[in-house]
Amino acid sequence: MLFEKAFWFIKRGYLLQMSYKFDFLLRLFFMLFNILTYYFIAKMMGDAAAQYLEPYGGDYFSFVLIGMAFSGYLMISLRSFSESVRDEQMMGTLEAMLVTPTRTSSIIALSSLWSFIFASFRVLIYLLVGVILGVDMSRANIGGALLILILTIICFSSIGILSASFIMVFKKGDPINMLLMGTSELFGGVLFPIEVFPDWLQSISHILPITYSVNGMRHALLQGYSLAELAPDILTLVLFSLALLPLSLFIFDRAVMKVKAEGGLVQY
Amino acid sequence: MSGCDSIGIYSIETERLTKRFVLDRGLLDQVRNPGKRDVITTLDGVNLKVQEGEVLGLLGPNGAGKSTLIKILCTLILPSEGNAYVGGFDVVKEGQKVRSCIGFITTDERSFYWRLSGRENLQFFATLQNLPQSIARDRVEELLDVVRLKNRADEPFLNYSAGMKQRMAIARGLLNDPAVLFMDEPTRSLDPGAAKSLRDFIKEHIVEEKGKTVFISTHQLDEAEQLCDRVAILDEGRIKADSSPADLKSRLPAGGSLCDVFTFFTGKDFSEENSSSSPFSMPGSGRRRRGLGMGMKRKGF
Numbered sequence: 001m002l003f004e005k006a007f008w009f010i011k012r013g014y015l016l017q018m019s020y021k022f023d024f025l026l027r028l029f030f031m032l033f034n035i036l037t038y039y040f041i042a043k044m045m046g047d048a049a050a051q052y053l054e055p056y057g058g059d060y061f062s063f064v065l066i067g068m069a070f071s072g073y074l075m076i077s078l079r080s081f082s083e084s085v086r087d088e089q090m091m092g093t094l095e096a097m098l099v100t101p102t103r104t105s106s107i108i109a110l111s112s113l114w115s116f117i118f119a120s121f122r123v124l125i126y127l128l129v130g131v132i133l134g135v136d137m138s139r140a141n142i143g144g145a146l147l148i149l150i151l152t153i154i155c156f157s158s159i160g161i162l163s164a165s166f167i168m169v170f171k172k173g174d175p176i177n178m179l180l181m182g183t184s185e186l187f188g189g190v191l192f193p194i195e196v197f198p199d200w201l202q203s204i205s206h207i208l209p210i211t212y213s214v215n216g217m218r219h220a221l222l223q224g225y226s227l228a229e230l231a232p233d234i235l236t237l238v239l240f241s242l243a244l245l246p247l248s249l250f251i252f253d254r255a256v257m258k259v260k261a262e263g264g265l266v267q268y
Numbered sequence: 269m270s271g272c273d274s275i276g277i278y279s280i281e282t283e284r285l286t287k288r289f290v291l292d293r294g295l296l297d298q299v300r301n302p303g304k305r306d307v308i309t310t311l312d313g314v315n316l317k318v319q320e321g322e323v324l325g326l327l328g329p330n331g332a333g334k335s336t337l338i339k340i341l342c343t344l345i346l347p348s349e350g351n352a353y354v355g356g357f358d359v360v361k362e363g364q365k366v367r368s369c370i371g372f373i374t375t376d377e378r379s380f381y382w383r384l385s386g387r388e389n390l391q392f393f394a395t396l397q398n399l400p401q402s403i404a405r406d407r408v409e410e411l412l413d414v415v416r417l418k419n420r421a422d423e424p425f426l427n428y429s430a431g432m433k434q435r436m437a438i439a440r441g442l443l444n445d446p447a448v449l450f451m452d453e454p455t456r457s458l459d460p461g462a463a464k465s466l467r468d469f470i471k472e473h474i475v476e477e478k479g480k481t482v483f484i485s486t487h488q489l490d491e492a493e494q495l496c497d498r499v500a501i502l503d504e505g506r507i508k509a510d511s512s513p514a515d516l517k518s519r520l521p522a523g524g525s526l527c528d529v530f531t532f533f534t535g536k537d538f539s540e541e542n543s544s545s546s547p548f549s550m551p552g553s554g555r556r557r558r559g560l561g562m563g564m565k566r567k568g569f
Contacts, residue, residue, distance in 0.1 A: 098344060103364065
C-alpha cells in the first residue's frame with residue numbers, strides 16, 4: 001500500500017508541476033545559467049586555488065559542481081516538508097487528507113517525494129552538463145556515492161521534519177531553516193573548501209552534516225575513493241541520522257498533538 | 269470495507285465533551301499581563317448518542333460549536349475534557365481506527381486539487397483511504413456514476429460548477445464506504461435549486477439507499493427537517509434540545525415550525541433571510557441573550 005500511495009503522491013506532484021509548464025522550463029533554463037556561471041569563474045581562476053583544491057582533484061569547476069548539485073538535497077530537505085505542510089494548508093487540501101486513515105507523518109513524508117525526485121533530476125542535469133564541460137568522473141565509486149546520497153537524504157530530511165514541526169505550530173518563521181540554510185552554504189564547503197577558513201571557523205563546518213555529505217560525494221565521484229576511504233564521512237552521516245531521525249519524528253508527533261489540541265492543524 | 273467492525277449500539281457517542289481554546293493575545297497584552305490566559309469554551313459538556321443508521325442534524329447558528337464538534341469526532345481536534353467515540357473507537361486514543369470508518373464531507377471546495385481532473389482527485393484520495401489500486405479504480409468509477417459526473421470526470425476540477433464540486437465532495441466522502449458520514453453544512457455555498465437537488469440526492473442515495481449513519485451540521489432549518497430523523501440544537505456550546513423534528517414541534521404550547529422550536533429552546537430568533545454572515549438575528553429587548561454572541565463563553569484566567 002505504501003508504494004501505491006507513493007506512486008499517487010509522485011503522480012500528483014508531476015501533474016501539478018506539468019500544469020505549470022512555463023515555471024518548469026524556466027527552472028531548467030536558469031539552472032544551466034548557474035552551471036555556466038561557475039564554469040567561467042573556474043576558467044578565470046585557473047590554478048590559483050590549487051593548494052586548497054588538491055584533496056578534491058585540483059579542479060574548481062568539478063568541486064563546485066558537486067557542491068551545488070548535492071547541496072540542492074539539503075535545500076529540498078529543509079524546505080519540502082515544511083512547504084508541503086504550508087502548501088496543503090493554503091490550498092485547503094490538508095484537512096481532507098488528515099481525515100483519512102493514512103498517518104499524518106506519512107502524508108507529510110509522501111508529499112515531499114516529488115520534490116526529491118525533481119531534486120534528483122536536477123542533480124542528474126548538473127552532472128550531465130558537468131561531464132559535457134569536461135568534469136572527469138571516469139573513476140567514480142557509484143555504490144559509495146549512492147550510500148552517501150541515501151544517508152544525506154535521511155539526515156537532511158530529519159532536519160526538514162524538525163523544520164516542518166515549527167511551521168505546523170508557528171505557521172511562519174522557522175529558525176532551523178533560516179539557521180541551516182545560511183550556515184550550510186557558507187560553512188559547509190559547498191562553493192569553496194573549508195580549509196580556506198581559519199581553524200576556529202572550521203569547527204563550525206565540522207558540526208554541519210552537509211560538510212560530510214559534499215566531502216564524501218566529491219571523493220566518491222571525482223576521485224573514486226573506496227568504501228573504506230569514505231568511512232569517516234559515512235560513519236559521521238550515520239551518527240547524525242541516528243541522532244536526528246528519532247528526535248525529529250518525536251518532535252513532529254508532539255507538534256501534531258499540540259496543534260490538534262489548539263485546533264490550528266489547518267490554519268496558516 | 270468500512271473498517272467499523274467494533275460498531276456497537278451507538279455509531280457516535282459523546283460524554284461531557286468539552287472544548288476550550290486559548291485565545292491569541294497581542295504582544296503588548298502579554299507583557300502587561302504575563303500570567304493571564306483568555307479562554308473560550310466552544311463546547312461545554314456535550315452529551316450525544318447517535319444510533320446506527322440514524323440521521324442526526326446538528327442545528328445551530330454560526331459559532332455555536334458545530335464545526336468544532338464535527339472536527340473532534342473526525343479526530344482533527346482534540347477535546348479538552350470528556351470522551352467521544354465513533355464506531356466504538358475512542359477519537360483520542362484510536363484516531364486511525366476512527367478515520368477508517370468515517371467519511372467527511374466539507375463544503376470547502378478548495379479541499380480538492382483544482383488542476384487535477386475529478387477522476388484523478390478521487391483516485392488520489394482513494395489511495396489515502398488504503399484502497400488497493402484495483403479496488404480504488406472500480407470504486408471511483410462507481411461513485412462517479414452515483415454522483416452523475418462520469419462524463420465530466422476527466423475535466424480539471426477548476427472547470428466544475430459549485431454543485432458539481434459539492435457532488436465530488438460527496439463522492440470523496442463515500443470512497444471508503446464509511447459506516448458514519450459527517451457533513452459540515454453541505455449546502456452552504458449552493459443556490460436554492462442546487463441545494464434542493466443535493467438534499468434530494470443525500471436523502472435518496474445516502475440515507476434511504478445506503479442506510480448510512482449521518483451526522484449533518486446545518487443552519488438551514490428546512491434541510492434539518494427534510495433530512496434528519498433527529499435534531500440536536502446546539503447553542504453556545506451546549507445541547508439545548510435533542511429529539512425528532514415532530515417531537516420538538518409538539519413541545520411548543522401552540523405548535524409551530526422548527527424555526528419556532530429554535531427560538532423556544534435558545535431564546536434567539538431565526539431569520540428566514542439568507543444573510544451571508546449569519547442567518548440568525550438577535551431579537552428585541554424582550555428576549556434572553558447569553559454569552560458573547562458567538563455561542564461561546566469567555567473566561568479570564
